[in-house]
């Protein structure tokens with residue numbers, strides 16, 4: 001059972017490399033024919049991975065959540081980062097190709113995951129937050145998502161952001177989820193950095209070569225640390241932390257937030273002079 005408790009920014013200053021990694025890095029989310037889960041106590045975000053190959057996998061973590069079924073008091077976002085797959089929600093089938101997103105609201109009892117082709121299985125990334133009301137289950141195919149271009153060549157951060165679940169998109173209680181794709185030869189994300197003390201955030205880095213790495217930057221602006229991240233590993237970013245990264249090559253990441261509101265532009269920019 002992978003439970004991550006909160007770390008406060010005062011204690012964080014004295015953390016060793018391994019303590020930083022144990023608190024904030026999720027190393028193996030995608031395992032064949034199992035559901036992998038990490039429970040973060042920051043806004044009680046649950047982060048998971050499902051790779052159905054030989055089996056159909058059923059959404060369940062009742063031994064930890066102690067509810068009759070996973071979504072009894074939760075909502076969840078599912079984003080496929082692998083081959084075509086199907087999510088069945090109380091019997092209704094939603095087919096997701098790579099980068100499609102499905103939001104499932106509170107109260108759906110039976111959620112199952114399966115792959116179309118065992119030779120190229122689906123890889124479902126899962127992010128769940130507590131929910132107080134039920135919003136409709138909704139799929140947003142990547143083909144219908146609205147791209148927003150950001151960055152410049154000079155800053156090596158040309159990238160496209162797709163927002164899936166947010167104020168003007170799929171409605172949720174508190175989940176806000178999207179994906180950012182770096183263009184080839186562009187390595188920087190989220191620099192200049194920002195904070196949002198009102199929300200925590202999780203990043204899943206993927207579409208990287210096995211030998212590529214992202215140097216993820218975290219910490220309060222005046223106390224930064226780095227975490228070296230491999231393909232398909234995730235980061236938990238506390239509300240007091242910047243969350244930025246630079247890769248040895250370009251990459252894609254899914255960002256997911258939970259907390260006080262879901263206004264994407266609610267960010268406090270961190271001036272370059274404040275970073276040490």
Ligand SMILES: O=C(O)C(=O)C[C@H](O)C(=O)CO
Pocket residue numbers: 159161178179180189190191196201243255267
């Ligand atoms: O490329 C970026 O910049 C991002 O994707 C930033 C994240 O969306 C984020 O941190 C939102 O709060």
Ligand SMILES: [Zn+2]
Pocket residue numbers: 194195196201243267
């Ligand atoms: Zn952010």
